Amino acid sequence: MTQEYRKEKKYGMVIDLDRCTGCGACMVACMAENNVPFRDNETDKLKSITWMRIYQLTNGKSYPNEEICYLPRPCMHCEGHNGHSPCVTVCPAVATDYDRETGIVSQIPTRCFGCRYCMAACPYHARYFNWWDPVWPEGMEKSLSPNVSPRMRGVVEKCSFCFHRYQLAYEKAASEDRRELRENEYQTSCTQACPAGAITFGDLINKNHAVYKIKKDPRAFRLLERLKTNPKIYYLSSREWVRRAGDNYHPEEETGKIKSHQ
């Protein structure tokens, strides 16, 4: 007996950089939701696990013409070509995988043996290695959520689009004899927390979802689109220099979509 397929989805995000204030709520919402470990000294950003990381972009001009833009960067959940995202194809042990049903790039830490090839493959630095054993000070392990399995030393981890929230939402739907989720039933932790409402999450190919429309905004762009990674995170910015920062351009090229307003 083969049951009906669940409808194909491509979960993705649109992050409005005009709205983002760089407050960091998405970062911490993610850490708190996903049992991300922390250490005494987190100032070496190349060893600090932050599935969602906020980059500070500047326009490179001098005082007082400098501008700042914050760019939150979760995992891009690249689709690449037919699901062959940069990291998925290179993983030698199928610890990371592209799911055609949800469009989510999964990472299974218990399968990962820590070769870090995926990290070399990811141009977004969205993947993090557990250089240390995760240690919670005594008592604080009580704050860990059972819905996300804590990772051990020596494996790679990354943003999962809070997939456990999908699992829980699906479980609830299943108990109501439904197979499909409503838009608001599955939202990531960062989306929910963002005080600026800068993040919109949903199914990029579902016409009824907000992201479907917003991603067509003329301000929209994706990071490193030219590398054909086909990411599922869209960014919106009305500033040309910000859009240019999203990819490499030759000096004479325009980002295309809208005329720069400055």
Add this chain to the structure above:
Amino acid sequence: MVQLTNSHKGNGNSGWTILFFIVGFTASLFAGWIVFPKLLYSKKQQPIDFNHELHMTHVDNGCESCHFFREDGTYSGVPKLVQCIDCHQEVQGDTGHEALFVEKYVSKGKEVPWLIYSRQPDCVFFSHAAHVKLAKMDCETCHGHIGQSTSLKPYEYNIITGYSRDIWGKNPENYLGLKTNTYDRMKMNDCAACHLEETGRKSSVSTEKDGCFVCHK
């Protein structure tokens, strides 16, 4: 044919050589197949013996009377003390285990540290709702006939991994991938095989099976 005679000079003890080979071979086979599994698994007794069969006669709703779904669709699993207290505030019957239960746990308000045969490791997400409500599976498919048991078997677990032996498969032939009953073993491949057969989903790009995140968290 094995030649046991001392026919050539220089290798006059080939008979012994072969005998020693056979001894080494059989001994290690014995050790590997019989002794090793005995050493690898340890047993624990459940804190309280529980009679499923007896309880089934006292409840109206079958398994779901105690192992129920919560409002948010999650599954409650092994009952908590609060549920037991509904009936066992006082000793009901005359079994020693019930008396012990009331004395040791109910009166002290302490949860019973049940050892769960079917507990999956932390990296596994399992939705009872999806299996029971959507796929309409019955409990026996995975849990066997525990509902008809009169007492709890000892909990066997692997001393290295801590896994319950029910997950790993009880019998040596399970190592070879053989199963007689659907509930003989609950390893990843068993879940995946059933998923492929029942749902036909091949959403994983890498494995052409169900996606990893369906069962992992």
Add this chain to the structure above:
Amino acid sequence: MFPFISFEWVWDIEHVVFMGGLWYAVSILGIGMAYCIIKAAIDKKEV
């Protein structure tokens, strides 16, 4: 790694070609070594 046994095995061109080539090479090595050892053992008796 192994057809039928390994979870990750898929019957597609990549698996057949890549793993096929590999198993082929491994078999040659295995058979070659087995041949050498058995022959050496037999030869030994004929010294």
Add this chain to the structure above:
Amino acid sequence: MKIDRRCFLSLGIGAAAGTALSPLPWKLMDDASIWTQNWPWTPVPPDGEISYTDSTCTLCSGGCGITVRKIDDRVVKIEGRENHPVNNGGICVLGLSGTQLLYGPTRVKSPMKKINGTFQKITWNQALSEITEKLLTLRAEGRSHTVAAIAGSSRGTVSALLQRFLTAYGSPNFYCQSSIEDSFSLSHIQPQNNKTIPGFDLENADYVLSFGTGIIDGWGSPVRMIQASNAWKTKNLKLIQVEPRLSDTAARSDEWLPSKPGTEAILALGIAHVILQESLYDQAAIDYHSEGFVTWRTAVLGHYHPDKVAEITGIDAKTIFTVGREFGQAEKPVAICGRGKGNTPVSVAEMSAIHALNVLVGNVNKKGGVFTLPEPNYISWPEISFDTKAETSLQTKQIAEGGLLHRLPSAINEAEDSVTLLFVADANPCYTLTDTKEVIRAFKKIPFKVSFSSYMDETAKLSDLILPNHSYLERYEDVPVTSGLRNPVIGLTKPIVNPLFQTKHTGDVIISIARAMKGSIESSFPWKNYYQCLKNGLGQHWNPLLNNGVVEITYIPEFEEIPRFAFQIPNDKPQVLLEGNENKMDLTLIPSDSMRLSSGYIGAPPFMMKTIPDTILKDNNTLVQIHPKTAEKLELKQGCYAILKTPRDEKKVKIHLSQGIGEDIISFPRGLGHTAYDSYLAGKGINFNELIGPVEDPFSGLDVAWGIRASLIKA
């Protein structure tokens, strides 16, 4: 035939072959890998029932509604509460990190007494009887007035209970941290002896002129402000940010006016000049809402011509004219002040100059403008009863003149035994007060200090007795919120979990001490416990508060009740006052606030520390931001060490070059340099407050220090 080593070799080969054909090696290999997947030292969070409870966040003055997710009885996540009047679902980094404060190693787990320099656990009975005895002895010796208390806020039942206790006991020495609302209040003429608080209807404004206000850097109720700023974005409204550095707010503004530090008031008057000159003001509204306009007008027109202002502020006159016109012509313009997070008061002169703009354009007590509201006095308790002892000792002078907290340390340092017993609740003066060294010196002089802190903060660490409060997730308490809102809101915290440790509600502790004191003090506290006190005190608000978790106090005062703005005549020679000798120290040090760093009395939890960029903190070093040209002058390079000297202290810092700051200015992150709390926070960076000292506003006496002169020398 003999058995030789060849036989053993054969045995070995046989054994190897047999082993290879048995499950042993393969299963061991598999089990070893599964063991690595279930390492016993990696925690496995127990599963359980998910539940959600609403409460209120108390970690800053913002008062956001929170929804706490629990698994059985464990708090696993704090989220913003949907449809809450303050934050409507949003939440900030600190709020999200609340679980780490609840379960963190910084909690004080039971009453602690310092014996020979180290804390030792004692029982609540011991703690309470010790403190009661001390209080009774002091009272008997007629030294009631040497008992002092510091509270984090002047509002809320716990602060009020503490003040009530001190009053009934007979001490006038109750202090709390002054805030920007004090400045606002002082710039008005009060009809009765009521304090005034500002209400901002920022969502509905259409032109926001912000004088250094960190609208999205944590000012007011931070989450609500971020939401408001986005409402402006969508409606395409204009935000003008006046600030010496490119803060996040400045970066998001439509126009950043990089004024020289400390010249905000002068710029405001320059803008006022334009409005006055071009008659863009609303005479009727001015008459209605204020007094003293005419003289003020002459002064501004006389001394604050944009050309002159441009020279002082560094903003060119053309821009001042444009902003002045735009502000004057906008429909609902609003000017706001309070630097950075706005936790410290500004001078009354500055408040006056800036609020005058609002009064000029007539957007006071109007949609999209600034409201002058009365203090939300929502607590109703019976009158305090006094005995003669209390009455007499209440007549003594306050130790710190004018009841100003920042004056307390020096007062203590000057006069021996002026304070013999100090209570500190919801405050961490040994970290948050400026000139921290002096504060700590004063603290050490006080013979007996009692802290109510839930966490081992700097003040608790210096105390002799800690009576730990429940964490905000373990207790009932009212949370009055006024900062930056249109209307004051009262939130309620609820016990989400049973107290984890041997802690006690500060309200309960005060009540039980008071009852143990007997006499008039006991009768001033007629409640069984804090819960009853809260319930009775809140009266009509209690039930809605208990049910909804939040109550909005909408109160429209009668005209006679509305305080009127008092135009303050500005100096005829505009000047910037700053501590330090300009010739010796030619740089100006200013603090920088960030949403990602908590600078109040709650230290940043580990998650928050993770979000801090390495341009602010690297290893244990604070990085200061300077302009590359300043660096060049001082021969400093990116990442190098330098000695930062101010009249108060000197510290070793690292240099970060930035184009987001003007020349000769040093920007210093506020919120680092804790010496207490846990290893995730302690010893990281430098506390800005150690580098500056109080600068008193000549009009109000408030500490209005916003920066200090400094020098940087290559280390």
Add this chain to the structure above:
Amino acid sequence: MDSAFIPEGVKRCPFPQFLAGLGLAGVVLAWGIFAMLLCWLKGLNQTNMNDSYGFALWIWADLAVIALGGGAFFSGFLKYIVGKDELKNIINFAVLIGFICYSSALLILAIDIGQPLRGWFIFWHANVHSMLTEVAFCLSCYFGVLTIEYIPLILENRQIDKIPFFHNLSHNMHEVMAVFAATGAFLSFFHQGSLGGIAGVLFGRPFAYREGLLVWPWTFFLFTWSAAAYGPCFTIFLIKLLEKITGKKLVKDNVIDLLAKISGWMIFTYIFAKIIDTWYWAVVTVQSKGQTLMDFYDDNMFYGLWILVAEIVVGGIFPALILLTKKGRNSASLLWAAVILACLGVCINRWVMVLQVMAIPVLPFEDWALYYPSWQEIATTILPVAYGVILVMISYRYLPIFPQEKELNPIESH
């Protein structure tokens, strides 16, 4: 003392001297093993690798030793398949070096992974699309081949050879060696290629990414080619070094000359292909990603344009030209220069394809990431060198590695 084990007709240094040498290398080995144990027990936090440098010094060392060990498969290929019979005088040594290089490579991989106890997942849960899987499979299989090739050498030890079974086994293995060598060459071709493929398929990293043929990027072929080209140079280099150390001539000049000539042609053709690849990449691939060549060469001291010149001109064209000319091959100093430059050239190539890839920012708002190895990394990278020295010492002393040694160094007085 151990003279019974030393091959007949050759002279070896006194045993205590030999032991002293072993001891010296042993100390370095022990240091490396200590560092290795630290990495295994405490985890990779012992290194200075970070999330930008997931691959670092080790992986470079890994790729470099495999490239340098390429002499084994290529000499085998030349001798057994092409039929260059002179090379039988060098093949033993080439096999030994190959064996050392490949066992070292496997050891490095075992230290490098975060979860060594799960290392076998790469086989059991293989993802055949991953170049790393291909590397792991072919590498371990080819290591098997090298072991098979090395065994007969061990069996030729004077004492072991006395046992009839081992004598026969060694004889039989020699007989079918061509089959093994052919399989080895096949496996080598793929894993050398896959190592190149590891970088070449990274389409998220424009510096590494090269277009290619079917599923293989050009780096796949370039790596195989370069290993075949440069590997023999390393073999020659080590022979020359060994001759210097022992003060004996071990291999006849014509053998060296032949191998050097072939190597010269290989390097020449390789560097030609490499230049075309670089040119195409710089002009077409990189441009299509919105970048230019100079985006990948910063003015920091590590990755200036000099590194490209060093790799292609100094480490490629120079040695190729020397080795191609008879004069160059015949001049001792030029030959030395050529083999050393060649070894450096291929090492720089592997360095660039591993570490420069990591250093270059891809997102326009990121900076170059530089990295310095920790002592643990350095120790574990030196470990294989010490281990190799020890294995060469033992093999040279007890096994007839150089068939021509007896002839070239007759023992005069009895």
